[in-house]
Amino acid sequence: xxxxxxxxxxxxxxxxxxxxxxxxxxxxxxxxxxxxxxxxxxxxxxxxxxxxxxxxxxxxxxxxxxxxxxxxxxxxxxxxxxxxxxxxxxxxxxxxxxxxxxxxxxxxxxxxxxxxxxxxxxxxxxxxxxxxxxxxxxxxxxxxxxxxxxxxxxxxxxxxxxxxxxxxxxxxxxxxxxxxxxxxxxxxxxxxxxxxxxxxxxxxxxxxxxxxxxxxxxxxxxxxxxxxxxxxxxxxxxxxxxxxxxxxxxxxxxxxxxxxxxxxxxxxxx
Amino acid sequence: xxxxxxxxxxxxxxxxxxxxxxxxxxxxxxxxxxxxxxxxxxxxxxxxxxxxxxxxxxxxxxxxxxxxxxxxxxxxxxxxxxxxxxxxxxxxxxxxxxxxxxxxxxxxxxxxxxxxxxxxxxxxxxxxxxxxxxxxxxxxxxxxxxxxxxxxxxxxxxxxxxxxxxxxxxxxxxxxxxxxxxxxxxxxxxxxxxxxxxxxxxxxxxxxxxxxxxxxxxxxxxxxxxxxxxxxxxxxxxxxxxxxxxxxxxxxxxxxxxxxxxxxxxxxxx
Amino acid sequence: xxxxxxxxxxxxxxxxxxxxxxxxxxxxxxxxxxxxxxxxxxxxxxxxxxxxxxxxxxxxxxxxxxxxxxxxxxxxxxxxxxxxxxxxxxxxxxxxxxxxxxxxxxxxxxxxxxxxxxxxxxxxxxxxxxxxxxxxxxxxxxxxxxxxxxxxxxxxxxxxxxxxxxxxxxxxxxxxxxxxxxxxxxxxxxxxxxxxxxxxxxxxxxxxxxxxxxxxxxxxxxxxxxxxxxxxxxxxxxxxxxxxxxxxxxxxxxxxxxxxxxxxxxxxxx
Numbered sequence: 001x002x003x004x005x006x007x008x009x010x011x012x013x014x015x016x017x018x019x020x021x022x023x024x025x026x027x028x029x030x031x032x033x034x035x036x037x038x039x040x041x042x043x044x045x046x047x048x049x050x051x052x053x054x055x056x057x058x059x060x061x062x063x064x065x066x067x068x069x070x071x072x073x074x075x076x077x078x079x080x081x082x083x084x085x086x087x088x089x090x091x092x093x094x095x096x097x098x099x100x101x102x103x104x105x106x107x108x109x110x111x112x113x114x115x116x117x118x119x120x121x122x123x124x125x126x127x128x129x130x131x132x133x134x135x136x137x138x139x140x141x142x143x144x145x146x147x148x149x150x151x152x153x154x155x156x157x158x159x160x161x162x163x164x165x166x167x168x169x170x171x172x173x174x175x176x177x178x179x180x181x182x183x184x185x186x187x188x189x190x191x192x193x194x195x196x197x198x199x200x201x202x203x204x205x206x207x208x209x210x211x212x213x214x215x216x217x218x219x220x221x222x223x224x225x226x227x228x229x230x231x232x233x234x235x236x237x238x239x240x241x242x243x244x245x246x247x248x249x250x251x252x253x254x255x256x257x258x259x260x261x262x263x264x265x266x267x268x269x270x
Numbered sequence: 271x272x273x274x275x276x277x278x279x280x281x282x283x284x285x286x287x288x289x290x291x292x293x294x295x296x297x298x299x300x301x302x303x304x305x306x307x308x309x310x311x312x313x314x315x316x317x318x319x320x321x322x323x324x325x326x327x328x329x330x331x332x333x334x335x336x337x338x339x340x341x342x343x344x345x346x347x348x349x350x351x352x353x354x355x356x357x358x359x360x361x362x363x364x365x366x367x368x369x370x371x372x373x374x375x376x377x378x379x380x381x382x383x384x385x386x387x388x389x390x391x392x393x394x395x396x397x398x399x400x401x402x403x404x405x406x407x408x409x410x411x412x413x414x415x416x417x418x419x420x421x422x423x424x425x426x427x428x429x430x431x432x433x434x435x436x437x438x439x440x441x442x443x444x445x446x447x448x449x450x451x452x453x454x455x456x457x458x459x460x461x462x463x464x465x466x467x468x469x470x471x472x473x474x475x476x477x478x479x480x481x482x483x484x485x486x487x488x489x490x491x492x493x494x495x496x497x498x499x500x501x502x503x504x505x506x507x508x509x510x511x512x513x514x515x516x517x518x519x520x521x522x523x524x525x526x527x528x529x530x531x532x533x534x535x536x537x538x539x540x
Numbered sequence: 541x542x543x544x545x546x547x548x549x550x551x552x553x554x555x556x557x558x559x560x561x562x563x564x565x566x567x568x569x570x571x572x573x574x575x576x577x578x579x580x581x582x583x584x585x586x587x588x589x590x591x592x593x594x595x596x597x598x599x600x601x602x603x604x605x606x607x608x609x610x611x612x613x614x615x616x617x618x619x620x621x622x623x624x625x626x627x628x629x630x631x632x633x634x635x636x637x638x639x640x641x642x643x644x645x646x647x648x649x650x651x652x653x654x655x656x657x658x659x660x661x662x663x664x665x666x667x668x669x670x671x672x673x674x675x676x677x678x679x680x681x682x683x684x685x686x687x688x689x690x691x692x693x694x695x696x697x698x699x700x701x702x703x704x705x706x707x708x709x710x711x712x713x714x715x716x717x718x719x720x721x722x723x724x725x726x727x728x729x730x731x732x733x734x735x736x737x738x739x740x741x742x743x744x745x746x747x748x749x750x751x752x753x754x755x756x757x758x759x760x761x762x763x764x765x766x767x768x769x770x771x772x773x774x775x776x777x778x779x780x781x782x783x784x785x786x787x788x789x790x791x792x793x794x795x796x797x798x799x800x801x802x803x804x805x806x807x808x809x810x
Contacts, residue, residue: 453582509559514665
C-alpha cells in the first residue's frame with residue numbers, strides 16, 4: 001500500500017497534476033496519491049523547500065514525495081532521488097530538498113538517469129510527468145533507488161544559500177516572508193527552534209519580544225489569533241512551526257504593505 | 271472501506287487540505303478521502319452550513335464528514351462529533367452543523383475531548399489537522415463517538431439565527447444570496463421546500479411568481495437555463511434544491527451589482 | 541480496479557466535482573477517481589476537446605473518462621457514451637469528443653437514455669452528477685455501453701468545425717491560441733504532427749521557420765525554454781505535443797497582448 005505525495009507549482013487549473021497521477025497509476029495501479037499542494041508560486045523553489053520540510057513528517061514512514069518546481073526543466077540539471085528520515089524524495093536537483101536534507105543524514109542520494117524507469121517519450125517541458133512520477137511509481141513497487149541512477153554524496157547536490165533566518169552576533173533574528181497563505185497570513189522563515197535557541201520564546205516572555213515587519217511595523221508576539229483584538233495584527237507560531245504574521249479575523253497581507261521577501265526581525269525590546 | 275469527506279475554507283493552494291489527508295491516512299491507511307470543497311469563503315460558517323446540508327446525502331450512509339470553517343480556532347470553542355441521518359460529522363461547535371441537525375434527530379452528539387484520538391502535538395491554529403482529521407480517522411476504524419468525548423444534547427450546540435429564508439405573515443419569502451459559484455450563479459437560502467410550502471412553486475404558476483433581487487431587479491422564475499434568452503437573467507431551482515439567480519450562458523454575478531447577502535424576495539405578482 | 545477520470549469546467553471552489561465523486565462512489569465503492577482538470581474555462585467546449593484528446597493516452601486502457609462542459613444542460617441535447625482506442629468516454633453530445641474520435645474508429649457509440657443507470661432525481665442544471673457520473677460508475681462495474689442507450693453512428697454525433705489548425709495551399713499553417721496555462725504559456729491548436737506533415741519541423745531547420753502571433757509578433761521556434769534568453773519569448777512543442785508560445789522564466793500571456801483565439805501562423809521565412 002504505497003503512498004506518493006505531490007508538491008508542485010502546477011496549479012490545479014491545468015491537466016499537469018492529473019497527468020502525473022496518470023503516469024503513476026499506469027505503473028502502480030494501487031498507489032495512494034495525495035496532493036500536498038500544487039499552489040507553490042510559479043518557479044518559487046524556496047517556498048517549496050520550506051513547505052515540503054514542514055509537511056513530510058505528517059505522512060507515514062515510507063512515503064514517497066515528488067516535489068516539482070523546475071525552472072530548469074529541459075536543461076541538463078539533474079534529478080535527485082533521496083532516502084532520508086524514513087521517507088523518499090524525488091525532485092529536480094535545484095536546492096528544493098535543501099531543508100529536508102538538513103533534518104538528518106540521508107541513507108542514499110542518487111541522480112536519476114536510468115531511462116528504464118521513465119516514460120518512453122520524454123518532453124522538453126514536463127519531467128514531472130515523464131520522469132519523476134514514473135520513477136516514484138517504480139519506487140513504490142519496490143525498485144531500489146540505487147538501481148535508478150548514480151549514487152552521489154549529499155554534499156554534491158545543489159544548495160540555496162540563506163534559506164533559513166539568520167542570527168546576528170547581538171542576538172537578533174533576521175528573516176523574511178516566504179509565503180502568503182489563503183487567509184493572508186505572512187509565513188516567515190523563522191522557525192520556533194530558531195526563536196527558542198535565541199531565547200526569544202513565548203509565551204512567558206512574549207511581552208518583551210519585538211517582531212518587526214519591514215522597517216516600520218512592530219507587532220505583538222502572541223499565542224493564538226484570539227489573543228489579538230479583532231482586525232488587529234499579531235505574530236504567532238503557525239501550524240508549520242514557523243513565525244507567522246496574521247490579523248485576527250482578517251488578512252495580514254491586506255493589512256500591511258508587505259509581501260514575499262519583506263524582511264522580518266525578532267529581538268528583545270528595550 | 272471507510273469514506274471521509276472534507277469541506278473547508280482552506281483553499282487548495284496551501285498544504286492544509288493535504289495535511290488533513292496525511293493525518294487521516296497515517297491512522298487509517300485504507301480510508302477513501304473525498305474533497306467536497308475547500309473553496310468556502312474564508313471564515314464563512316453560514317456558507318459551509320448550507321453546502322454540507324445539501325452535499326452529504328449524495329454520499330453513502332456511514333460516511334464521515336469533516337467540516338472545518340473555524341474562526342475560533344485556538345479559543346475554548348468546542349469541537350462537535352455528531353451521528354445523524356446515518357452519517358457522521360466532525361466540526362467546530364460554531365453553528366456550522368445547524369442545518370444538518372435540522373434534518374433529523376441525531377443519534378448522538380459529543381464534544382470531542384479525548385486526546386487519545388488527536389495528534390500528540392496540537393497547534394493553536396490548525397485543529398483540522400491536529401484534532402478533527404485524526405478523530406475522523408479513528409471513527410473510520412470503528413471507534414465509537416461515545417469514547418471520543420462527553421455526550422451533550424443537540425440543543426446545547428451553538429446555533430446561528432436566520433440561516434434559512436423566512437416567510438412573512440402575508441406569504442412572501444425573504445431570503446438572501448449566500449454563495450456565488452464559479453459560473454457566477456447567485457445561490458440563495460430559499461429552498462424548493464420553502465417555495466412549495468408557500469405555494470410559490472413552478473412551473474405551473476411560474477408566470478405569476480416574482481423573484482426580486484435587491485431592491486430593483488425583478489427576475490423571471492423558469493425551469494432551466496435555456497428557458498431564458500441567452501445572456502439574460504433567470505431564477506431557477508439549482509442543483510442544490512435552492513433558488514438560484516443565473517444568466518443563461520453568462521454570469522449573474524457580473525450582470526447584477528449583487529453579491530453575498532444581497533436580499534432576495536419571492537412573492538406572487540399583482 | 542476501475543479508473544474514472546473527470547474533466548470539467550466546474551472549478552474546485554464549489555462542491556460540483558465532489559458530488560460527482562459522491563455519485564460514483566455510491567455506486568462503485570472501489571473506483572479510483574482522478575481529476576484531470578476542473579479548470580476548463582467556463583463553457584469552453586473547444587478547450588476541453590483538446591485537453592481530453594492529449595490527456596487520455598496517459599491513462600491505462602479501460603479507463604473511463606467523464607468530460608463535462610455542458611452549456612446545453614437541461615435542453616434536449618444528448619449525452620454520448622463512446623468506446624474508442626481502448627478507452628471509454630461519457631460526455632454531452634456537443635462536439636467535446638470530436639478530437640478523441642479522430643484518433644480511431646470507435647467500437648461503439650450510444651446516446652445514454654436508460655434511466656436505470658442515472659440517479660433517481662435528475663436536476664435541470666447538473667447532469668454531471670445526476671447522469672454522467674452514475675453512468676460511468678455502472679460502466680466501471682461491467683455494465684456494457686450497449687445496455688445504457690441507443691447505438692448511433694459516430695457520424696451522428698455533433699461536431700465542431702475548425703478545431704484543428706489548417707494548412708493553406710501555399711504551405712502555411714493557420715491556427716490559434718486555445719488555452720493559457722498557469723505559467724502564462726499560450727497553447728495553440730497546432731500539433732507537432734501538423735508541423736511535421738507541412739515540413740515545418742524542428743530543430744534541424746528551426747532557424748528557417750517563423751511563428752507569428754497575432755499580426756505583429758514573430759517568435760523564434762526553439763526546442764526548450766532555456767534556449768531563449770531569460771524573460772524573452774519562444775515557441776516550442778509543449779508537453780501536449782502542440783505548439784506553445786512561452787517566455788523563458790516568465791509569462792507569455794503577460795508579455796504579449798494575446799489571449800485565447802489570437803491567431804498563430806507558422807511558415808518558412810524568406
